[in-house]
Amino acid sequence: MTPPTITVIIAQCVQRSFISPLPGPDPRLKPCHLHCGYANAVRLLGGGPQRLPNALEEFLWLAHGGESGNVPGSEHVHVIYVDDEHHDDGSALTRQHFELFGRHCVPGEVDERGLEGYKGTGRTAEWRDLRNGRTHVVRTPGLNDNMFGTGFIPVLTSICQEAEEVFGVAPEGVQILNIGGWSIIKELFCGVWELMHHGIPDYRDPANREATIRFQRVALSDALSYSVQREHHNIALEITQMLGGVVLRAPEEALGFCGLRP
Numbered sequence: 001m002t003p004p005t006i007t008v009i010i011a012q013c014v015q016r017s018f019i020s021p022l023p024g025p026d027p028r029l030k031p032c033h034l035h036c037g038y039a040n041a042v043r044l045l046g047g048g049p050q051r052l053p054n055a056l057e058e059f060l061w062l063a064h065g066g067e068s069g070n071v072p073g074s075e076h077v078h079v080i081y082v083d084d085e086h087h088d089d090g091s092a093l094t095r096q097h098f099e100l101f102g103r104h105c106v107p108g109e110v111d112e113r114g115l116e117g118y119k120g121t122g123r124t125a126e127w128r129d130l131r132n133g134r135t136h137v138v139r140t141p142g143l144n145d146n147m148f149g150t151g152f153i154p155v156l157t158s159i160c161q162e163a164e165e166v167f168g169v170a171p172e173g174v175q176i177l178n179i180g181g182w183s184i185i186k187e188l189f190c191g192v193w194e195l196m197h198h199g200i201p202d203y204r205d206p207a208n209r210e211a212t213i214r215f216q217r218v219a220l221s222d223a224l225s226y227s228v229q230r231e232h233h234n235i236a237l238e239i240t241q242m243l244g245g246v247v248l249r250a251p252e253e254a255l256g257f258c259g260l261r262p
């Protein structure tokens with residue numbers, strides 16, 4: 001029997017402070033500087049004058065298995081929500097971060113417009129609680145690193161171990177798809193470069209601290225991600241390809257990459 005293809009979708013910062021509908025394109029309506037903006041919100045979450053579909057949530061819902069929970073292919077698809085989190089602890093680090101980007105992702109906080117910025121975008125807030133063994137949440141205090149000071153490596157390691165022990169898939173063969181926030185920063189650096197070229201510690205060789213698992217097949221979805229500026233997003237897509245990563249265009253290509261057959 002040929003082993004299945006295991007996919008890990010990294011949903012970077014799919015949170016209301018960053019991806020939520022806005023009443024109009026005026027940038028002053030954004031809850032913080034890191035918000036994707038009106039045009040990106042319509043592109044990702046749908047609506048607007050053309051009544052576009054909610055591409056981001058439709059994709060994630062299929063990845064989770066849909067209403068029935070068993071969309072063909074979804075049994076081999078994991079989703080890791082990497083969430084930004086800033087408890088207002090008064091520390092210099094938090095203060096500086098807020099001064100630079102505006103207040104965002106404070107757990108339990110509702111802003112003056114009623115936005116709960118820390119929560120997951122739209123229905124993804126509920127989906128973070130799915131108990132299907134394939135849905136994971138990692139919280140990170142920093143913009144530029146998934147690896148340091150978060151639970152990211154243990155989650156990815158456990159997925160790799162399961163892939164190897166249950167399905168006979170070598171960890172390097174687990175494939176990664178990046179969606180969500182800041183293709184130019186989080187997805188390109190944390191999602192593509194770190195995973196393809198830096199790697200995560202190799203659990204198969206615990207005595208050798210230099211041993212790493214480097215993922216061979218890493219993709220970034222154009223349709224399901226954004227940077228605040230369009231030109232940055234396009235640069236991120238170009239660099240992804242230069243690094244050996246895959247750029248997927250339409251949402252259907254992301255479904256195909258994950259082996260989802262709705």
Ligand SMILES: [Zn+2]
Nearest residue numbers: 084086097105
């Ligand atoms: Zn932040």
